[in-house]
Amino acid sequence: MGAKFHDASGALQDVELDASIYREAEEANTTVAALINRKFETDSSKYGTAFHQMLASCGLLVPKDNEYGMRSPTIGAVLDGKVEFMSAANTRDFGSPTGSASRTLFPIAVIEMIEAALRRNYEADPAYFDSFVSQNISVSNDRFEQPIVNYDTPNGPHQAKAQRISQLAEPATMMRFTTSDKVRKIPTYAIGAEFSKEALRATPLDMVGMTMTRYLAVERDAWVYSWINDILNGDADINVGALPSVNISSLDAAATGGKVTHLGWLKFLNRKRRYRKVDVIICDLGTYLKIEAREGRPGRTPNDTTLPILDAQARPINTVFGDVRVFIVDDAADGGPLPAGTILAFDTRYALTKVRNISADYKAAEEFVMRRSEAFRLDFAEILYRTFDDAFDVLVLA
Structure with a gap:
């Protein structure tokens, strides 16, 4: 007895899954969940996706509440293939007697929990930063030839x-x-969890997912600052140099002593207007407040409605600057990625490319299934690089 799902006609199907599903997903350059949904047709509007049906049939449930009286299974039950729907009315074993189905799906179930939880946190720095990436590329090995x-x-x-x-x-x-003449190597990072015999009996699946999610959320947050630093200063590992900068005093002679003027700010945004339109800037809080309080910024005063007004407004029509989104980072003294008085600006349409090695997840998961280990390992690998340098500009306040 393996994993079960309802096919498109509603008939219950039994599918034996083993570690080869991870290798097959790697070769197809896709996720295990997407591969399963592609291979096994179902009526998702009635039953849910084939992947989630299989998870449920193996007892790999992480209920958010106790609506149906079910509890998350322990890790020991998952690895031994003895997962049951633990409710007062139902103790029937829905897993494989050999443990192959629940063990096979366990790693990808944890990965899905983590990614779903991270996707829901839309207000964290990594979520905002990911929205700046114009191109995401998935590869199936740790070597990447960068297009030039x-x-x-x-x-x-x-x-x-x-x-x-x-x-x-x-x-x-x-x-x-x-x-590129130089092949890029995508670094691989790993997080592992080892379970004692006591922990196998006591640790529920949702606790494992929650713990790893918290760890990776903190880890991804640190990556954002590392990437911003590499964007500005370059990265020797991928043979990319630092971005050139312009001093605001060269744009407006009145902008001295770390001061921002309205003329200097608009000249900066209008620079290289044939190549890019700045829609995001990154700076620390002190620098942002200088932009907000810039000298010469136009103010609005209410008109006296009792007086007749004859006014012809001048409206520029070929400017490229407009409202920009501001991503505020910590001060350099507190571990921030940018020096004080530095503004990193870019056009998100052409600025950043992220490359992810999806095989890192699957090789570790396949090894876990094959070894029947009580130590779980999760690998992840990705790099970020500047797509077009013309999409960037750096302003220094002096």
Whole structure:
């Protein structure tokens, strides 16, 4: 008896799952849950997805409340294949007698719990930062050849422009897509949990998911600051240098002594307007308050409605600057990623690419299932890099 689900006609199907499902998902460059849902058709509006039906059939439930009188199973019951729906009215064993189904699905069930919990926390720094990423790439190994867009052309920059051509003539070469000469290695991080015999009997599944979720939430929060630092200062591991910066005093001579002026701020936002439109800035709280209190900022005063007014407003129509989102980080003295008086600005449409090695999760999970171990390991691997440097700008207050 393996994992069960209702097919599209409503018939109950029994599926034997083993560790090979992780290798199959890796080769398909997808998640185990997505692979199962793809392979086994069901009426999800009636029964839920095939993956979640299989989890439930193996007793891998993490109820948020006691609505149905069910308790989360212990880890020992999961690993031994003795998971039962623990309620007053039902103690029937729904798991596999050999323990293969519940043990096979246990790692991916924990991963799903963690990712679902992290996705729900929309107000944390990692959630906001992830919204700045313009491109997410999934690969199935720890090596990654970074695509490079090269605007250099054999006959000089003039060939990269659109030109009039004669009949049947070849067009000018605008750009060439290549891969980086240096293959990027995606670092792998791991978190493990080992269960004593006493813990196997006492530790419920939802406690494992909650504990690992909390750990990874703290870990991802630290990654955000590390990534911001690498965006600004470069990362030697992926052969990326620091971003150039501009001093605000070079934009407005009146902006000295760490002061922000309205003219200097607008000139900064309008820089490189043919290449990018800044919609996000990152800075510490003190720098943000200087922007808010900038010298020369237009104010609004109520008009005297008893007086006749003849006014023709001037409205610029070709500016690229507008409201920007501000991501505030800790001061450098408190472990923040940016020096005081530094503003990292970018256009989120073209700025950042994140690459994730999905095979890291599955190799660790497959090993756990095969070894029948009482130590659970969760691997994760991803890197973040600047997609186009023209999408960034850095302002320094001096």
